[in-house]
Structures are given as C-alpha cells and as structure tokens.
Amino acid sequence: MKLDVDLRDLELLSATADEGTLTAAAARLFVSQPALSQRLTRLEDRLGMQLFDRRGRRLVPNAAGRRLLVAARHVLGELESAGRDLHEMRDGRDRYVRFTAQCSTAYQWLPPVLRAFRERHPDAEVRIEQVPGDAPVPALLADRVDVALITKPDPEADRVGLTRLFDDEMVAVVPAGHPWAARPHVAAADFADAHLLLYEVYDQNRIPSTPLPLPHGARPARLSTVPVMTDLLAELVAGGQGVTVLPRWAAAPYTASRGLVLVPLGPEPLTRTWYVATRRGPQPPHLSAFVAELTAALTGYGAVGA
Numbered sequence: 001m002k003l004d005v006d007l008r009d010l011e012l013l014s015a016t017a018d019e020g021t022l023t024a025a026a027a028r029l030f031v032s033q034p035a036l037s038q039r040l041t042r043l044e045d046r047l048g049m050q051l052f053d054r055r056g057r058r059l060v061p062n063a064a065g066r067r068l069l070v071a072a073r074h075v076l077g078e079l080e081s082a083g084r085d086l087h088e089m090r091d092g093r094d095r096y097v098r099f100t101a102q103c104s105t106a107y108q109w110l111p112p113v114l115r116a117f118r119e120r121h122p123d124a125e126v127r128i129e130q131v132p133g134d135a136p137v138p139a140l141l142a143d144r145v146d147v148a149l150i151t152k153p154d155p156e157a158d159r160v161g162l163t164r165l166f167d168d169e170m171v172a173v174v175p176a177g178h179p180w181a182a183r184p185h186v187a188a189a190d191f192a193d194a195h196l197l198l199y200e201v202y203d204q205n206r207i208p209s210t211p212l213p214l215p216h217g218a219r220p221a222r223l224s225t226v227p228v229m230t231d232l233l234a235e236l237v238a239g240g241q242g243v244t245v246l247p248r249w250a251a252a253p254y255t256a257s258r259g260l261v262l263v264p265l266g267p268e269p270l271t272r273t274w275y276v277a278t279r280r281g282p283q284p285p286h287l288s289a290f291v292a293e294l295t296a297a298l299t300g301y302g303a304v305g306a
Contacts, residue, residue, distance in 0.1 A: 004046045007075075012025065020058040022059065050062060051068060077144070096127055097124065097146050100128070100139065112297060131148075163275060163291075165274045168271065173251050174237065183263060186263055196220035198225055214245065237258075248262060
C-alpha cells in the first residue's frame with residue numbers, strides 16, 4: 001500500500017495526537033479549526049480508515065493512527081535535525097557531537113565527561129538529542145545522532161559499533177513504609193496486586209511495544225506510564241501512588257532525598273548491559289575523543305554491588 005500523505009498531513013497527525021483536540025492543534029499549526037478538520041477528513045478518506053477515536057472531547061489515536069504517528073514523528077524529527085545541521089554547516093560550525101541516552105534521565109556522570117572533552121576540544125560542541133520512539137540505533141544509522149548510550153536490544157545493533165560499559169541491576173522502588181520495603185527481594189507473583197508506574201516508552205499500546213522490565217511471568221494489576229522524568233516517578237512513588245522499576249544507579253540518589261527503598265527483583269540480580277554505540281568506520285578526532293571520555297567515565301560505573 002502506497003501512502004498518499006504529505007508533510008502537512010504528518011504535522012496534522014503529530015499536533016492532534018499531542019494536543020488532543022483539533023482546536024488546540026489548529027492553534028499550534030497556525031490554521032483555522034475548520035480547515036484542519038477538513039484536512040483530517042480528506043486524509044482519512046484517502047487512507048480508507050479513521051486515525052482517531054473520540055473519547056469525550058479528546059481525539060485519541062487508534063491503532064492505525066498510532067502506527068502512522070510513529071512514521072510521522074520519525075520524519076518530522078529527521079527534518080528538524082537536518083535543518084539544524086544545515087544551519088551549522090552554512091555558518092561553518094559543524095564540529096559537534098550529537099549524543100543520546102536510551103531510556104535514561106540520570107545524567108549525573110555527564111558534566112565530568114563534558115569538562116574533560118572540552119579541555120581536549122574547546123571548539124567542539126556536545127548536543128543532547130531526544131530520539132523518537134527511544135530508538136537510538138536507527139537514529140545512528142540515519143545519521144541523526146553520532147553517539148548513543150544504549151541497553152535495550154535492537155534488531156539492527158549488529159550494524160553499529162558497540163563498546164561494553166557496565167551491567168546494572170533493575171530494582172523495585174517503593175516508599176519506606178511499603179510491604180516490600182523489608183523484603184530481601186520480590187517475586188514475579190508480587191506484581192499481581194501492584195500498581196506499576198513506568199516511563200512512557202513502556203506504554204503497551206505502542207507499536208511495537210517495549211517489554212516491561214520485570215521478572216519473567218510478572219503481570220502487574222495496573223500499569224500507568226509517565227513522561228521520561230525520573231524525578232516525577234520518584235515523587236509519585238514517594239507519594240504512595242504506586243511502585244516503579246528502575247536501574248539501581250538511576251534510583252539510588254532518591255533513597256535519601258525521597259525516603260525510597262530499593263528492592264531486588266528476585267534472589268538473583270536482574271541485570272542489563274549498557275553499551276556506547278557509534279556508526280562503524282573512521283570517526284573524526286573530536287568524536288573519537290568524546291567516545292573515549294564517555295567510555296573511561298562509565299566503564300564499571302553501575303556495576304552490580306558497587
């Protein structure tokens with residue numbers, strides 16, 4: 001099936017999904033609401049299917065809308081990135097490193113890396129990029145980022161260069177008064193009564209969905225997702241709104257400040273491996289220097305038991 005869509009259609013889809021109403025989407029796109037409504041109707045007519053379901057006053061992407069939204073955000077993100085790159089090239093300022101970290105908001109290790117890198121390359125710039133769909137490997141291959149800190153498996157991972165950094169432990173994060181707090185570990189069955197709070201990248205309505213970071217066989221009673229903001233997750237858990245699962249190295253700073261307890265997921269640590277990923281082949285000196293500083297800073301950083 002060849003999609004009969006253009007850039008304005010993709011902007012319409014993204015804005016409507018973000019804003020939830022055609023009125024708000026129209027204001028964001030600087031068009032009238034009737035014109036946007038007609039454009040959506042024409043798009044759905046061309047595709048032969050609806051893209052949104054109405055829930056009260058809100059428009060929510062259905063399965064077809066969510067699938068097209070993945071493509072829309074990829075294309076729009078790529079165009080935005082290309083625009084920045086061309087602007088830099090035009091102005092002669094193209095010595096930069098575009099960096100992203102997969103499903104992580106814990107950057108306490110980054111300032112020392114940046115300081116060391118700038119001492120070696122004071123004329124270079126590091127940009128922290130957000131990648132649509134939390135999928136840095138395709139972004140690397142598409143030349144949208146230069147360096148990625150990754151952990152989740154990707155079918156295209158064998159097409160990029162990977163340097164192993166460390167293993168970290170996934171732990172349950174609960175308030176100090178929670179029944180799990182005194183346990184040596186929790187089991188898969190314990191999640192049957194739990195309200196689990198996770199980053200929005202674990203939304204099971206996404207296509208494709210990301211497996212939940214839980215012990216094998218765990219089925220939470222309820223799952224809610226929030227933006228990728230560790231502070232927000234910590235506040236919700238501290239306020240008794242549910243439990244979450246995080247890497248120990250990301251959750252540890254909140255044990256004292258928020259009164260949270262970290263509980264292992266099973267008698268043996270549930271771990272994952274972090275890598276620094278780059279495109280294969282020769283790299284410019286400033287990019288190689290950044291990778292070297294990042295690798296030196298993070299090798300063994302989050303080791304289990306450290």
